[in-house]
Amino acid sequence: MRAPRWLDLPPAGAAVLALALFGAILAAAGKHPLQAYYDTATYVLASRQGFTELFVRMGPLVMTALAVAIPARVGLFNVGGEGQLYMGALFATGAALYAPLNGPLLLAATILAGFAGGALWALVPALMRIAGVANEAITTLLLNYVAPLAVAYQIFGPWRSPESSSYPQSHRIAEAARLPSLPTTRVHAGLAIAAACLALCVYVFNRTRWGLEMRAIGANRLAAAHLGLPVRTYLVVAMALGGGAAGLAGMAEVSAIQGRLVSEVSPGYGYMGFLVAWLAAGNVSRIVSMALLFAVISAVGDVLQITQRVPYAVVNILMAAILFSVLCVGPGARRR
Amino acid sequence: MTWTLVAATLAASVAAGTSLLYAALGETLGERAGIINLGVEGVMLVGAACACAVASSTGSPYLGMLAGAVAGVVASAPFAYAVVDRAANQLASGLSLLFLGFGASALIGNPFVGALIPPLPSVSLRMPLGEGAAAVRVDFLVAAALPLAGLVAWLLMGTRWGLRLRAVGENPVAAFAAGCNRRRLQYEALAIAGMLSGLAGAHVALGVAYTWAEFMTGGRGFIAIALVMFARWNAWWAVAGALLFGAAEAAQLQLQAGGVDVSPFLMNMAPYLLTLALLPFTGKAGRLAAPAALGRPYRGVE
Amino acid sequence: MKKLLLVILALLAGSVFAQDKPLTVGVIYIGTANDYGYNRAMKDGVEAMKKALPAVSVLEAENVPETAESERIMSAMISKGAKLIMATSFGHQEFANSLARSNPGVTFVHAGGWMIRDNFGTFFGATQTAWYALGVAAGHMSKAGKAGFVAGVPIGYVVGNINAFQLGARSVNPKFVTRVVVTGGWSDKVKEAAAANALIDQGADVLTMHVDSPATVIQIAENRGIYSIGFQSVEARALAPKGWITGLGFNWAPYMTRTAQEVMAGTFKGKMVREGLKEQMLVLAPFGDAVPQPVRDAVNATAAKIADGFTPFKGPIKDNTGAYALREGEAMTNADMGKFDWYAEGIVGRVR
Known part of the structure; x- marks a missing residue:
């Protein structure tokens, strides 16, 4: 049973269809979709705050998408970006608060700890996978619940700061451990880290023997093993690097945005990153445009909330509409 | 720890475990048919929002419950179409469903924030242990939970429909060769799963919290997915798992009320770590007990 | 089609300018305003302020978490013209305060905190x-x-x-x-x-x-x-x-009305306000x-x-x-x- 050909829309068509669907839903709820889209356009294009906010959001989205894309290269599903992000935030905070270092060394330790936290959190599923005892999609998903609880344990317990009337959050981290931001904006160096990681991935995937071997493993693991490739090592390393990328996203949220560990480090970046990577369909450079798309959607949410009095969460319908448009009537839904 | 506390925790784990069980039984059916749905949480939220909306407008909690069930089926429809007919990536489709549920429930529930929701009528069965006022509050959905688990177990293991469903989940090509209608079976499984997730959400709203709040299911849909793995895709084990996962959630508050000092966060981690630790032992000879074709889109006989 | 679009845009633009009022107040709530509780009390105060002062228009955002997200929402409100921001949950404080530092032309009041600057005051019931x-x-x-x-x-x-x-x-x-x-x-x-x-x-x-x-x-x-x-x-x-x-x-209306009047008159000065049963807050x-x-x-x-x-x-x-x-x-x-x-x-x- 195949859907008829005419249902296969071009990508722009899927986006327009989604906007129209979402607009119809808003209109049905008694809101004004055209006004909302117009407000969004002016907010994103004509206000400095709206414009720069896109880049604030793109950093973690690119990193959590890489957390999916790198393991996907060797055929692994990493659904655990959210948990790895939280672990990265936890480790980075630990380093920033307690490492006996100063100046740039402290920042370096914070960044490394963030990477290590995410990588370790991805290592458990990777090892269970190569031992043949559990599927990595299942285990990474399970670990997503544990990481935020570990964060909550620390900020309600040992790391809770007495300042702020004992509000459950950690002490503020030292200035030296903070990633720099562009003056008077929230755009921070995490974006540069994301860009560097992305460029490195493009280079490694397309220009090196490692990239070729990863692709071979992803295409046919058994054949690759017969060729003598160290398949297990690749699986573990790819998973750890992916986890590390998500961990860096968590590090940046703590170090650049929040300035301390809080209970809600991420508004679901890990899950959105999975969708960004999936929409990019294995094409690393398309991650940028898809991350931008998600950043714009969140701007729609902000505008809707303020001008149309629609709960922010409603914007998730727009996200889902775009995704289902691509899933159901987009080009080559089958090929993904 | 006193008997009063034990009795209270046991009683509370029934209340907390009921919604988990409904969602997990639905997810078990779907996964047995080879489809993993990460969007259970979203469907539960839509079920909860619609249950509140209808119960509040009509004054009848039972109509609200029905609305939750219907809404669960409707909300699952785009997901089912994507994975069954368009062979789309199940993980991505499930997450899309999750976000759809977040958004749709917020929109549907918004006018009913703060509205009075008539609770599902219940009878209290006093716990025979301890001296406190602990009682299991049995409403319709609690009472129907065990028979439902039996029904799902029978459907899966005792009927031709279940045999075919499992065949589709294990080896769709062989099932096709044997004349099973994969498409129809998967749609049926996902419709029932959607209905049960919707009911799970309805129980959170009408049986536990008596109100609507955004994101009120608080991750229980995800817990249900973990629970299915814990229960090894078996309906009876799901009952035990629901009580265990429910107890972990209930105990943290009961222990606090009883003045016992344990970290609620460490206690909440326990079920996930336990599931993780048990996964290696759920299969035979190092293989998963999971349906073999779980998560793989069917691409026909090529 | 193009013409229709232009007409729509013009109408939309018109409605935006027509709304220009002497004071726009941005209010962020941590929950939903109709909750029989804290947010409802805040919302009642805002509504009473609006009624008392026709020159005031209000931008509101619900479910704003106590994280850096709140900073994003508040600055979106400022870019939409808000000159008085009411950050109504405890954890909003430092984000509101940091915005107050970078936006000296905007006044902030926060519920429950203790930080003070010229354009940042706090209020709460004792x-x-x-x-x-x-x-x-x-x-x-x-x-x-x-x-x-x-x-x-x-x-x-x-x-x-x-x-x-x-x-x-x-x-x-x-x-x-x-x-x-x-x-x-x-x-x-x-x-x-x-x-x-x-x-x-x-x-x-x-x-x-x-x-x-x-x-x-x-x-x-x-x-x-x-x-x-x-x-x-x-x-x-x-x-x-x-x-x-x-x-x-809580009865926030008198404080909110008073504060909006002070901002419009240019007499606002950040301070810590704690009132109780006596003042009927x-x-x-x-x-x-x-x-x-x-x-x-x-x-x-x-x-x-x-x-x-x-x-x-x-x-x-x-x-x-x-x-x-x-x-x-x-x-x-x-x-x-x-x-x-x-x-x-x-x-x-x-x-x-």
Whole structure:
């Protein structure tokens, strides 16, 4: 049973269809979709705050998408970006608060700890996978619940700061451990880290023997093993690097945005990153445009909330509409 | 720890475990048919929002419950179409469903924030242990939970429909060769799963919290997915798992009320770590007990 | 088609300019404004301010978390023209404060904090002393001498409310016990319900709470046939026709109106505002039918005493480990209310 050909829309068509669907839903709820889209356009294009906010959001989205894309290269599903992000935030905070270092060394330790936290959190599923005892999609998903609880344990317990009337959050981290931001904006160096990681991935995937071997493993693991490739090592390393990328996203949220560990480090970046990577369909450079798309959607949410009095969460319908448009009537839904 | 506390925790784990069980039984059916749905949480939220909306407008909690069930089926429809007919990536489709549920429930529930929701009528069965006022509050959905688990177990293991469903989940090509209608079976499984997730959400709203709040299911849909793995895709084990996962959630508050000092966060981690630790032992000879074709889109006989 | 679009755009632009008013106020809520509780009280204040001052227009955002997300929402409001921002939840403080630093032309007021700058002030009800009156009511009404307290986030101010409640109850019944359950969030309804049930299971026959919406706890108490005492918004009494005792609600309208007027007149100066029963920023809810006249009189007399300056936080006070939290002659003032890190004698629970 195949859907008829005419249902296969071009990508722009899927986006327009989604906007129209979402607009119809808003209109049905008694809101004004055209006004909302117009407000969004002016907010994103004509206000400095709206414009720069896109880049604030793109950093973690690119990193959590890489957390999916790198393991996907060797055929692994990493659904655990959210948990790895939280672990990265936890480790980075630990380093920033307690490492006996100063100046740039402290920042370096914070960044490394963030990477290590995410990588370790991805290592458990990777090892269970190569031992043949559990599927990595299942285990990474399970670990997503544990990481935020570990964060909550620390900020309600040992790391809770007495300042702020004992509000459950950690002490503020030292200035030296903070990633720099562009003056008077929230755009921070995490974006540069994301860009560097992305460029490195493009280079490694397309220009090196490692990239070729990863692709071979992803295409046919058994054949690759017969060729003598160290398949297990690749699986573990790819998973750890992916986890590390998500961990860096968590590090940046703590170090650049929040300035301390809080209970809600991420508004679901890990899950959105999975969708960004999936929409990019294995094409690393398309991650940028898809991350931008998600950043714009969140701007729609902000505008809707303020001008149309629609709960922010409603914007998730727009996200889902775009995704289902691509899933159901987009080009080559089958090929993904 | 006193008997009063034990009795209270046991009683509370029934209340907390009921919604988990409904969602997990639905997810078990779907996964047995080879489809993993990460969007259970979203469907539960839509079920909860619609249950509140209808119960509040009509004054009848039972109509609200029905609305939750219907809404669960409707909300699952785009997901089912994507994975069954368009062979789309199940993980991505499930997450899309999750976000759809977040958004749709917020929109549907918004006018009913703060509205009075008539609770599902219940009878209290006093716990025979301890001296406190602990009682299991049995409403319709609690009472129907065990028979439902039996029904799902029978459907899966005792009927031709279940045999075919499992065949589709294990080896769709062989099932096709044997004349099973994969498409129809998967749609049926996902419709029932959607209905049960919707009911799970309805129980959170009408049986536990008596109100609507955004994101009120608080991750229980995800817990249900973990629970299915814990229960090894078996309906009876799901009952035990629901009580265990429910107890972990209930105990943290009961222990606090009883003045016992344990970290609620460490206690909440326990079920996930336990599931993780048990996964290696759920299969035979190092293989998963999971349906073999779980998560793989069917691409026909090529 | 193009022409139609242009017409629509022109109309939209027109409506944007037509809305230009002397003062735009941006309000962020942590929850949903119609919650029978904290956010409802804030919303009622905003609505009253709007009514009193036709020159004021309002931008509102609900469900704004206490993270850097709130900074994003507030700056979006500023870029939409807001000149006065009301950040209404405790955890919004430092994000509002950092925006106040970078936006000297915008005035910020925050509910519950302590940071002050020229364009940043804080306001709140002096709830801790007033909670003593609720404790007196519970002490009279509870037959078992056991109350249950559902607390959201265990910050110092919340601990202070719990302590005052217990001290008030003990002033009536020296054996009174209050059990505390912390849910960890201001608005987690399912946990609040489970916490309320757990407390009743442990024998409490009066429930009260400090979470954003009292609705869930009150409904559970009513369903299981015990008494309840509300907090945040006095409207919640509608939820418990049988078991309602009384409650404490906020009345923000006078402060909000005053502040908006000051901003429009250019006379605003950031300061810490704490007002209580006396100034009517806090009001005692009407009593429920179950409360007999002598109890009403006792509670009203206590409230009058508090309005006259009585404070329960004067030593000697023992904490629940038996040590002295405040010695003879020591006292805590309004400025200290965020600093509680101990529970008074007879409270079952641990602050950290």
